Amino acid sequence: MKTKVLMAVALTGLLGTGLYAYGGNMQSMQKGMSCPSGMNNSMMMKKQKKMRSHGVMSLLRDLNLTSEQMKDIQSIKQELMKKRTRPTVAFTKEGFDKEKYIQIMKQKRDNMLESKAEMIDKVYKVLTSEQKEQLKVLMDLRAERMSTMMNKRMRF
Known part of the structure; x- marks a missing residue:
């Protein structure tokens, strides 16, 4: 019983960390971490700037x-x-x-x-x-x- 609870807690923690890392992608890019798509920070920032600039x-x-x-x-x-x-x-x-x-x-x-x-x-x-x-x-x-x-x- 204790092992099932321990496994559930560990699995929840692992999934939560993964979701946080995926959802917090923009914050991680600003801190210098790698981008999952293979683009570096400067490329991502330029792409975002281009996407916002219209008109x-x-x-x-x-x-x-x-x-x-x-x-x-x-x-x-x-x-x-x-x-x-x-x-x-x-x-x-x-x-x-x-x-x-x-x-x-x-x-x-x-x-x-x-x-x-x-x-x-x-x-x-x-x-x-x-x-x-x-x-x-x-x-x-x-x-x-x-x-x-x-x-x-x-x-x-």
């Missing part, structure tokens, strides 16, 4: 922005964030207004394109002419990379 706004990091420009862009982002309607308005102490939630989410979906375009327009006005040219070049390079990557995938 024109992510290219702003590559421009030489002044601190004043960064503050202006941050205030533009904050201003537009304040204008957004939150779906939490549909929740009250008494209950949940399903129709109001649906209406808010539809408006959010419909207005997403306009709000992004407005933000890009305002940020673009903050940039100097050299930065605008540099941004255009970066956008062209990204499009070229994406095209090359898609062509490679299509060739199998």
Whole structure:
């Protein structure tokens, strides 16, 4: 009986450790441990950075922005964030207004394109002419990379 309990505890500990190691993969990579897929830490971090960076706004990091420009862009982002309607308005102490939630989410979906375009327009006005040219070049390079990557995938 004692051996069965001891085996169960040992097996549970082993499985728990394995699950922790698998689930805690991101923390282990940051600490310098090996990645199960064979990629080293720098490769994984670059891949994660590429996966997060989409859109024109992510290219702003590559421009030489002044601190004043960064503050202006941050205030533009904050201003537009304040204008957004939150779906939490549909929740009250008494209950949940399903129709109001649906209406808010539809408006959010419909207005997403306009709000992004407005933000890009305002940020673009903050940039100097050299930065605008540099941004255009970066956008062209990204499009070229994406095209090359898609062509490679299509060739199998």
